[in-house]
Amino acid sequence: MTTDVTEAAALADSIRSVGLKVTEPRLAVLDVIEREPHIDAERIFRSIRISLPGTSVQAVHGVLAAFSQAGLVRRIEPAHSPALYERRVDDNHHHIVCSACGAVEDVDCAVGHSPCLIPSSVSGFQIQSAEVNFWGLCPNCQTA
Amino acid sequence: MTTDVTEAAALADSIRSVGLKVTEPRLAVLDVIEREPHIDAERIFRSIRISLPGTSVQAVHGVLAAFSQAGLVRRIEPAHSPALYERRVDDNHHHIVCSACGAVEDVDCAVGHSPCLIPSSVSGFQIQSAEVNFWGLCPNCQTA
DNA sequence: CTCATGTTTTGAGTCATTCAAAATACGGCT
């Protein structure tokens, strides 16, 4: 549950490496995201408030905004869900969401790197990125 | 700007065909979505309030909820945008959004019907649908 | 150790949407 010293140092290093100051709230937030990917701001807040009694949800949003902008975490926004955050940031992977319980898992695209991500007609658009979300039932919800 | 009689009748028919009652607000909303796809609730409201002075945004949301549930319109929720509505509902097409101005265009997947939409590993999920959003710059925003 | 600047706190406000109760209108039936 608790982070050991070397782990904390690693987190601090990643924060410093993107040019941000290392603070308690930032360490705590990054730690939670690392431990539980695809988590939303509210749940991050509930997770860190035990060790950081003075924190607020707004503070968490502030930290997350800084992290996202710095490229330290990725923010995903599946339909019908608040924004979720994860640390896998450099590979363009996608997600599968359980339409029943909301569980989220990472998915690598089947056809290689980004093949079907070059659509036939783009109406003159200059494509920058693609976002793919699968919807389905997770193993648990299939039986229930 | 105004809908002629046969057009109105066609709209009424599609509404009836999904088992919903035909009302002024519903006709107006469906008409606007047909005329301007990828429009949000607020803009639909502003568009119909001229001919329907008594309407409210909540009413529009009500109509849209009924339409979506009945499968008459499709609701899409791109990141950083309110929900958008469109009438193309039976083909699984995707969208490209301008990251500068928010313009949205339809996109058919390049590799056929839904090829890369079968991811390699699905963690035991039973896939129901896939949602693909491209992000880029529209022709206008490329020059500016 | 000190201080400027970056962060967090605190509190309020916004946007998109939903909920609930009362008023109203659609359309099947006579």
Place this chain on the structure above:
DNA sequence: AGCCGTATTTTGAATGACTCAAAACATGAG
């Protein structure tokens, strides 16, 4: 053609997720 039950809209309030702003505070460069 008119009536009535029920679906729909109106009206008003409330929610969830997030943003904004000012004041208090902490980090880390010097």
